[in-house]
Amino acid sequence: MIGRRRFLRESALGAGALLLARGSLARTSQFAGGVLSSGADTRIEVLPGEVLGTISPNIYGHFLEHIGGVIYDGVWVGENSKIPNVGGIRRELIEEMRKIQAPVVRYPGGCFADSYDWRDGVGPVEKRPRRTNFWNNEDDTKGAPANHRFESNRFGTDEFMRFCKAVGCQPYLAANVRSLPAQEFSRWVEYCNSPAGSTSLAEQRAASGSAEPYDVRYWGVGNESWGCGGNFTPQEYAAEFRRYTTWVPEYGHPLSFIASGPNSDDWQWTRGFFEEIARKDKGLFSSIFGWALHYYAWNLSRGRSQNWDEAKGDAVQFDVQDWYEILREGNQLEALIEGHWQAMREFDSEHAVKLVVDEWGPWYRPGSALTPENFLEQVPTLRDALFSAMTLDTLNRHPEKVTLASPAQLVNCLNSLYLAHEDRFCVTPVGHVFEMYSAHQGGQAVRAIISAPSIHYLRDDKPASFTGMAGSASLRGRDLTLTLVNPSVSETRETEITVRGASVLSGKSINLCHADLHARNTFDLRNAVTPESKDLAATGKVVRIAIAPASVTRLALHLA
């Protein structure tokens, strides 16, 4: 398999996208469930009795890599910066992440992780070595600032822990399997977790400001080991995984190992790994916490190309077909979750291992960045807000399978929640979706049956259809959170909501939408796309609301 990095190196821009008006959509719509008496065209029935499982707060996790402007500029501004900071970390970022209750953050990569020596990033700052960043060889990074190309190691393990503490989230560290021996993995665990004063590494940690252990629970064992993480076969990687994770000291806190899972629909990677683990000892499954699937939606060629560069679309210039196509690509995640889950069951019949989706999001071609020197930065639009909302709804609907997830990446990168440069900062529409959806964290996912007219549009002049409404529901006591996405670019959905066996006493709706499908937030226009909140006028046995086209809605319903 060709790794993404090689695809990127062979980079060549595809043809520019056409910008079409909303009107080019075919407007036929049908309602499979028949006409509702009230004139509604969409019906949602929530079934509180059908509990799917508890939504792991960690599926609302995040990802930081030493790539482009993510760490240097995005997160780290330096202690002596005029930019407001907490111990060198951008204050506004911390404040925003607290608002969304970010539960866990993965670090330091990505592909970077398998080139990283954690020892370079600890100890006295002036003694830390400068290294060539993993991403330095890309064509697109030639004009990047020196600190993006040559890793100063100014931000390392202790600074990351400072960041996690300030945000109130758990760290998830990705260890280097490609280019460091297994012993270094154990040593990194020792540096982070050995009790105060117990080892030389605990003393080194204390000298860097933390006598107390960091108690890091989540450990990734390599990243994309099928590609940039070593080009292993699944059988080879399974053997490495066993070696790296055998008898790692726990220091009183169980460790949760996350194995490097498949790229998209690479069923062979999943089967090969699980078969090899089972061949040695099925009991080993209980020592694997997660199987990390990566899924990027990137191909907007509508079947014409599989070329990584040519088939990508533009982040901010797109037509109605591209709108539906990227959402359609994003929707594939559900089939991937179900498919890999089934492949895992062939060997791990008890499902001891859960799925982790620790890189997801749309990936467009370069060119939209607010800070053009930031490798892989793209500017999320309203379209990406819907993409992210639909993805989070998908994750919410599979609580028994998916235990942790994170989009790629938190700031100044692909599907970012925030964009930052020097003293400028903005929350993207994706960031707003994470805030709206944070209410699902830890809730009981319950089944919701959504019946809505399919969307019909022209795909290369041929009729195509797309789902008319997506969503998910979760309960905490008598409080129901219902999130809904109306992907139609033109149709309002007159919606009737019922909750079986209950009626709605009071409610609030928060809505994210905009008349322009391409709307986005920038440093100059920070609030072009922001959610609006209002009390629900209609309550009782049936709640009727109009759901605007191209919108994300969160309903907070208090049930009698």
Ligand code: AHR
């Ligand atoms: O998120 C950017 C890169 O995409 C990550 O480093 C890698 O894991 C993936 O290929």
